[in-house]
Amino acid sequence: MKTVDARGLSCPQPVLLTKQALADKPAELTVLVDNATARGNVQRFAGNQGYQVEIREEGGEYSLLLHK
């Protein structure tokens, strides 16, 4: 499974990287972010692309598992 490491990046880059990683329509993708804005934006974008999103938080960082 691919992992997009968008920690420390500010919007729109986390969403942009997620968009690029979803271009070849993988079944699953992990996106790492470290702020609530990026978490919300990636979650919304993934939802719009028809992915389910599971979020795990650890020490102020978020791991978003995107799957169909």
Place this chain on the structure above:
Amino acid sequence: MNSKKALFSAGAVIGLIAVALVWFGNPQNMGFCIACFIRDIAGAVGVHRAEAVQYIRPEIIGLVLGALLMALAGKEFQPRGGSAPMTRFILGVAVMIAALVFLGCPLRMVLRIAGGDLNAVVGLVGFIAGIAVGVVFLKRGYSLKRTYQMPTLDGLWLSAVQIALLVLLVAAPAFIFFSESGPGSMHAPLLLALAAGLIVGGLAQKTRLCMVGGIRDVILFKDWTLLMGFLGILVVALIGNIALHYFKVGFIGQPIAHVDGVWNFLSMTAVGLGSVMLGGCPLRQLILSGEGNADSAVTVVGYFVGAAIAHNFGLASAATAVAEDGTLSGGPSAAGKVATVIILVVLVIIAVANSKRQETVKEG
């Protein structure tokens, strides 16, 4: 409530408050203007001596502290920084000078449109063009690189400065300048303006409202969520302006505006491009500063210095005045036009220099 409705509602409240601030004394179509208000504060503390624009605007103090309080309440306060701070400072200076050639930040541009100012519509077209150029660079990998955890105090400095400014405003020592005429002398009562800032700061923190982000996300992702905030402000401020008889459609005779279309367009192109490169409009930078983002705080310091440069070097435009015989005076200065062109060139150089594909996707 979904995020589109939340943003539209937040925008609606901000539009209402903006018109109310005019009713209570702010200059017309200037319920809020981040560029103008930071410029007024720069004047009040004497780093420029443009006598008509000197006042410590409580709205700015409220915006930063409102965002801080809302971020603390929502456990979203995060002291962060280290993403190309000096580049952000330069971008802040550039965006501020360009905004003062136009005579307003993106938020005031929306409020001016809501007041019937067609010059601001020209500005909006330039603004969208600038954002579109910025999106091209984003797609080519433009990035100011990552931010990192900072000491808590580093995320609190801009908020601390706001408290110091509030003390200076209330104490009004002799070394602080307050305009006796002109836009700087026109202001809503202190507590009202402060409360307005606090409310809008809190709302903007919660909803991530951003004038630049709204248009950027539509171009980049066809996502209309953030733009709803922009529309909420526009619709409610428009209704408010009509109800209070502030609304007047036209180019000439608009409050604190000039009629030079070319420079309204180009200056807002620079504001749009520079703001995309910063990741958000001036309002958003204030809010992020409150949330603990030291890079945004550095950007705000850049705005402050940019405002001083704009007035000390005669780059800021003068509002168009109509004489009794109908002749027009004012508008952008020659130096302001040169500055706008230089800013556009510098922005493109910064954008090119920071655009390259990064390795952020790992197989595994």
